[in-house]
Amino acid sequence: MTIRVTWKRLVAALATLAAAGLLFAWSGIFNIAASSGHWAVTEWFLHWTMRNSVKTHSFFDSPDDSIARDGAMVSAAGHFAAACATCHGAPGQRPSPVMQRAMPPAPDLAVNATQWTDKQLFYILRHGVKYSGMPAWGGKGRDDEIRRMVAFVRRLPVMSAAEYRLLSGGATGAGTTDARTLAGATLAGCVACHGADGRGRGQPDIPVLGGQRGGYLEATLAAYADGRRQSAVMANVAAVLTPAQRRALAAHFAAMPGLGAAPARDARARLIVERGLPERQLPACASCHAPGKPQPVLAGQRAVYLAERLRHWRGDEKIVDARQPQQVMPVIARRIPEEMIEPLARYFAGE
Template sequence: MTLRLTWRRIGIALAALVLGGLLFGWSGLFYVGATGGHWGVTNWFLHWVMQNSVRTYSLLVEEPPDLRDRALLARGAGHYATGCAPCHAAPGEPQNPVVSQSLPAPPDFSRRIDEWDSKEFFRIVQHGVRYSGMPAWPEPGRQDEVWSMVALLEALPSLSPEEYRRLAYGQEAAEFPAGGSAALARLSDPAAPVLADCARCHNRDGLGRDGDAFPIIAGQSETYLVETLRAFAEGRRHSGMMQPPAARAGDEALQAIARHYAAQPRAAAAAAPADAALIEQGERIAREGVVAQQVPACLSCHGDEALRRNLAFPRLDGQHAGYLQRQLEAWQSGVRGGGPRQELMRTVADRLTADQVKAVSAWFAAQGTRQEAASRP
């Protein structure tokens, strides 16, 4: 007997398959527990599809910065310790036994890191992986933050436990017990010492560490610091590194942190040598603006007199030139965000050229050093 295929029979067969699938799903017989695991072929297929997807989409990623930069490593390690180590472990800190029961289980980076290149790592960190528990970066537009994580991941296999803890915790290592379990507890513990959490990166004196890895926040006004921390906590200022700790701290703790750092003595960063012509160009922009580009003088908002009138504006003198440059570039690309005056700053930054951004950043960085020298007997 020959069965003749017709469109009607094909339609009935497809409808039966769909109905059968719906009935099976409705029955609840499909086992969704993580204890069952995947068949070997299923696990292989899912990982193969993921690898191919990452490889393809990583072709769109731009060339990375210098991933050997110590400041990038420090920024990456600071976030990795609380945001990644509970699932992926770290040198000297084993994987949390709870997350090891996930399906699929996250890879243990204290033992190995799969062979991904820099751009593939970037793609995974920036966008996460569906159906695996690997989240996207909280602020995917902050590519500078994502690259810092890539730098840390590439360096992780070669770091000793001591070096990793120094990068991740700085002077606060004693306040943070080693181990993924301890880090996981801090993610949900509202009573964790907030100052110790901040000081991991900014130090208790607010002067930061590891070169220009972290901005100098000592001596900023309490008004500015509170407003900034609230902007991070509420997602108005975009940072995948700062939003989680600011959001979990609570407003009372944020105000206490602001009081602490506002009371710390201001000290200038060690300014990198800069070309005299570049400094001179930056000074003209800071003092006079750029009339042809409708750029006002920076000191009209960030000079001493202006700061006495409006405590919500930040001090820029003595700040790291690299940090100032990155902030202006973030304003230009639209990924920074901030307080209620953010549109004003974004408009000004948009009108600056790349050379002007570098020049004015270098000049402000040099001012703290010059003022300190002038104040010495």
């Protein structure tokens, strides 16, 4: 017997399959309980699909320089300890038994990370993975943070528990009297990256907070908390602080020694700081950052941090629409000649 295939029969067959699928979903027969796990073929298919998706999209989406190579991993380690270790575990720390009952459970990155390239890890960290509980990166435009996390995850397979504790702040003196007088764990979360002395533990991506304007620090924490300023690392900390805690932390670091007057050694940098470059529509740095001005104190800040921040702002690929309000620093940074970024950073650092 020959069955003639026609468009009508094909459409009817597809409609029947769709109706059967909807009926199956409506019936509730399918067991979605995490406790039941997946069939082996289902688990294979889902992971196979995910891996192929990551390989394809990371090829086009991830930058070629997907990993930080300066060896600075304190901020990434601190964020991992606060936001990731509960699910993934860490050197010397088992993952939460509760989170391991998720479906799928979070992988052991000391093993799993070796199965991905840097670009693929960058893509996963930036975008997350649907249906797995893996979130997208919490700070838009903060590829610098993602690169450091890629470097940190790359290090996990050979990282000792002692090295992890040191990087994540376990040996920074967070349990001192000062920490207890300022809500203990609240200050400890800051000290883990910024150091008990507020000097950033020598890391190129962590600013010196000691001596910074208290009002600026308080406003910055509020901006991180409500998303006006982007950083997955800082938002995770700031979002849980009360206004009173933000005020107390700001006052604590503002009272420390650290930032202050720095000697001027480069005449070209001094010219930009004091007068700007009118021909490039670049205003003087001192018009906003001089003593008594509302913007942060730069004198005494670490040069490598200042240079990195300026380059981050210069690299912002967002198209500037003059009809819309803009963040000031990305516009300013693009007007600074590339060859003057390092001299300016050293000028403020007093080097």
